[in-house]
Amino acid sequence: MEMREIEIFLTVAEELHFSRTAERLGISPARVSQTIKKQERRIGAPLFDRTTRAVRLSPLGEQLYQALKGGYRQIMQGIATAQATANGTAGTLTLGTLGPQSTQIKNVLDLFLARHPNARLQHREIQPASPLDLLKSGELDVAHLWLPIREPELTIRPTPYTSDVLLMVSADHPYAERDTICLEDLGDCTVVEGQSIPSYMEEIFNPHHTPSGRPIRRGHKVTTWHETLSAVSSGQATAGVTAEAAAFYPWPSLAFVPIHDAPLCQWAFVWRTSSETPLIRAFAQAAADAQQPTG
Structure with a gap:
C-alpha cells in the first residue's frame, strides 16, 4: 500500500463513513470507495462490512487497522519532526x-x-x-x-x-490598613533597592522621587524576589509590586495597598x-x- 492508501483506510476505519472520510481528506467519495476496493482485492478479503445503513470493520479489517495505525502515526510524526527541524521550529x-x-x-x-x-x-x-x-x-x-x-x-x-501597581508593606506598617495611597505617600516610606535594575525600569514600582519632588529613601538591598518578601514582611522596607503578587503571596505578615495614581504596568x-x-x-x-x- 502507498501512504495515501493507508491514510484513506485508517480514516474510513475511524469515521466508518465514506462521505465523511472524503470530506476529511479533501477527496471524492468515489476515490475513497475505489481505494478500499483496490485494497480488498489485493488482500483477498473484505476489510469492511457494508450495508445501506452502516459501515463496520470486518474482523480482518480490525486486525489490519490495529497493525497499521501505530506505524503510520510514527511515520507521520517523523516527517513532521524533520519538517520542523528544517524550518527551525523544533x-x-x-x-x-x-x-x-x-x-x-x-x-x-x-x-x-x-x-x-x-x-x-x-x-x-x-x-x-x-x-x-x-x-x-x-x-x-x-x-x-x-x-x-x-x-x-x-x-x-x-x-x-x-497590571495595577500596589505597595507591599508589612502587616503592622502604618499604611497596612489604608484602602488606598497616592504616589506622594511614598515620600514617607523606605523602599527596597534592586541589584542591577535600570533606574528607568525601577521607577515603575519604586520611584526615586514623589510627584512633588521629595526623595524616596532606599533601604534594604535585595537580589531575589523572596529576599524582597522577607525584607518587607519583617518591616525593613516596602516595595512596589503588581496586583498579581497580592493574589499569589497572601502572607499573613504582608499587606498590599493600591496606589490610586500610579500608572498601569x-x-x-x-x-x-x-x-x-x-x-x-x-x-x-x-x-x-x-x-x-x-x-
Missing part, C-alpha cells in the same frame, strides 16, 4: 517570566505549543531586582518583562497585558535582536495571534 525555547506574571500569557504558551509540537518550552525565573541580566547573558531566548525598556540591542514587542516580550531565530519568530507570531480580539 528545539527548546527558554522563556523567562516573573513569578505569577506567567499566568497572564498562558494563552500564548498554549497556542505556541499547539502550533509547534516539536518545540519545547523551558521556563526560567526572572528576578525583579535584575530583570535584564539573564536575557543579556544569553541564558534566555525570550523574556516577559515590564516596560519601559530602552536597550538598543533588544527587540521589544508590547502586549495588551497591564505595561508588559512586553523581549529578546536579543542579534540572536533572533525561527523559533523566536514563531513564538512572537503566536503571541501576536493569541492577543487578537475574538468574536
